[in-house]
Amino acid sequence: MKPCEMYSPVAFQLDWIIYLHVRSALVPLYLSCDLKTAKGTEVMATLRVDNIVLNGEATRIFCRDGHISEIGGDATEADEVLDGRGMTVLPPLLNAHTHASMTLFRGNGDDLPLMEWLQTRVWPYEEKITADEIYWGARLAGLEMIRSGCTFFNDMYWDFGAVARAVEETGIRACLSAVFIDFGDPDKSKQQRAGIEQTYKTLDQYSNRIQFAVSPHAIYTVSEDSLRWAAAFSLEHNVLFHTHLAETHEEVVNCQQEHGCSPVEYIERIGALNERTLAAHTVWLTESDIRLLGEHKVVCAHNPVSNMKLAVGETYPYRKLRDAGAITALATDGAGSNNNLDMFEDMKIAALLQKYRDSDPTSLPAVEAWRMATHNPAAYFGLTGSEIHVGREADFILVDLARPEMNPPHDLYSHLVYAANGTIVDSVVCDGRVLMKHREIEGEDEVIAKANEAAITLFERIDKAK
Numbered sequence: 407m408k409p410c411e412m413y414s415p416v417a418f419q420l421d422w423i424i425y426l427h428v429r430s431a432l433v434p435l436y437l438s439c440d441l442k443t444a445k446g447t448e449v450m451a452t453l454r455v456d457n458i459v460l461n462g463e464a465t466r467i468f469c470r471d472g473h474i475s476e477i478g479g480d481a482t483e484a485d486e487v488l489d490g491r492g493m494t495v496l497p498p499l500l501n502a503h504t505h506a507s508m509t510l511f512r513g514n515g516d517d518l519p520l521m522e523w524l525q526t527r528v529w530p531y532e533e534k535i536t537a538d539e540i541y542w543g544a545r546l547a548g549l550e551m552i553r554s555g556c557t558f559f560n561d562m563y564w565d566f567g568a569v570a571r572a573v574e575e576t577g578i579r580a581c582l583s584a585v586f587i588d589f590g591d592p593d594k595s596k597q598q599r600a601g602i603e604q605t606y607k608t609l610d611q612y613s614n615r616i617q618f619a620v621s622p623h624a625i626y627t628v629s630e631d632s633l634r635w636a637a638a639f640s641l642e643h644n645v646l647f648h649t650h651l652a653e654t655h656e657e658v659v660n661c662q663q664e665h666g667c668s669p670v671e672y673i674e675r676i677g678a679l680n681e682r683t684l685a686a687h688t689v690w691l692t693e694s695d696i697r698l699l700g701e702h703k704v705v706c707a708h709n710p711v712s713n714m715k716l717a718v719g720e721t722y723p724y725r726k727l728r729d730a731g732a733i734t735a736l737a738t739d740g741a742g743s744n745n746n747l748d749m750f751e752d753m754k755i756a757a758l759l760q761k762y763r764d765s766d767p768t769s770l771p772a773v774e775a776w777r778m779a780t781h782n783p784a785a786y787f788g789l790t791g792s793e794i795h796v797g798r799e800a801d802f803i804l805v806d807l808a809r810p811e812m813n814p815p816h817d818l819y820s821h822l823v824y825a826a827n828g829t830i831v832d833s834v835v836c837d838g839r840v841l842m843k844h845r846e847i848e849g850e851d852e853v854i855a856k857a858n859e860a861a862i863t864l865f866e867r868i869d870k871a872k
């Protein structure tokens with residue numbers, strides 16, 4: 407894995423100031439990309455973005471095979487033109503942990519204790535949810551992510567194929583996994599292992615925008631034997647290991663009672679703590695846990711809104727994890743516990759929460775919150791679009807600098823994190839394709855209507871059977 411490349415906030419701020427001075431005298435920026443369809447068939451297409459600034463200068467960028475291949479050249483051909491007047495180009499946001507299809511559960515069972523919510527409003531419905539309903543939930547999530555500038559999500563849910571189909575048709579990128587829960591039942595474990603092995607074999611039917619992870623749900627829903635199997639699978643196939651870890655006090659207490667150690671130590675003991683591991687939450691940690699997460703370069707995905715809404719009782723120790731060497735990333739969690747997928751909101755709330763936690767307004771400054779949502783997890787997922795350079799993936803967003811909350815132009819990062827929300831994103835490009843053009847997404851109305859229908863059908867079906 408390549409080390410994460412970070413850019414200088416000072417340079418970026420300067421670029422923005424330069425941009426404002428040259429705003430009225432911009433020349434076109436050109437992009438040209440080879441697109442890939444859902445089935446991997448290559449389709450030649452070119453895209454030109456006019457009147458936009460990259461690093462303070464008007465320029466042209468040419469792309470091939472979904473990558474930026476030239477900046478500042480004189481290529482002019484274009485199958486599609488995107489007018490970037492009044493915009494700056496930025497890397498896209500990356501959502502490090504979610505359950506995309508849970509958009510179907512949005513607003514159904516808020517303000518309940520965690521276990522009551524899960525037992526009465528989530529699990530009975532998830533038990534009977536169909537692949538088609540999962541698909542429409544993921545399509546709805548895809549719309550929401552694109553609208554708020556996110557082109558990648560790391561997902562854990564019940565049907566890999568259904569979510570993969572949604573990702574292919576939406577045009578974004580994702581790391582997907584069929585959630586692995588056996589509750590210690592050997593038959594369930596056997597069945598789930600076979601399912602994961604089978605799903606892994608289907609990978610080559612998907613485009614290169616889809617990655618695979620093995621995802622044991624948590625240490626309290628998966629047996630030790632199954633966790634060891636998942637760790638070995640991750641190692642053998644060199645795929646990511648995605649789990650929930652150290653989310654609640656109860657998880658810590660039970661782990662101590664059953665295994666005589668903390669959840670992080672337990673995961674290390676079974677061989678699942680390494681540079682392939684992404685641990686969602688990591689809020690209930692000891693100093694020793696933090697050291698282990700840092701030593702093993704684990705990605706610790708922070709879900710501030712979900713943690714606060716479900717009142718998990720502890721706060722992600724950002725500074726300690728960062729200083730220990732862990733990879734700090736940001737995520738929304740599912741729409742059942744957020745309730746939206748707008749990473750701009752999570753950036754702001756994460757920054758505020760750290761300041762409150764540490765009683766220190768210098769904790770998690772804006773530029774670091776931005777990196778948690780963009781650069782920090784990029785290398786882990788093998789994504790290169792977190793820098794807009796030649797050779798990088800053609801994934802980027804156009805942000806509208808004319809919006810009131812983006813002015814006056816004192817500090818771009820401050821505005822992105824503290825003043826903005828996802829609606830400042832004007833256009834989104836992923837793998838060289840324009841997914842949103844000036845706030846318009848093709849087929850959006852139909853997706854919303856179908857997702858609503860899927861949610862209503864799901865809830866009515868289960869409620870009637872009660």
Ligand SMILES: [Zn+2]
Binds near residue numbers: 503504505650739740
């Ligand atoms: Zn989660």
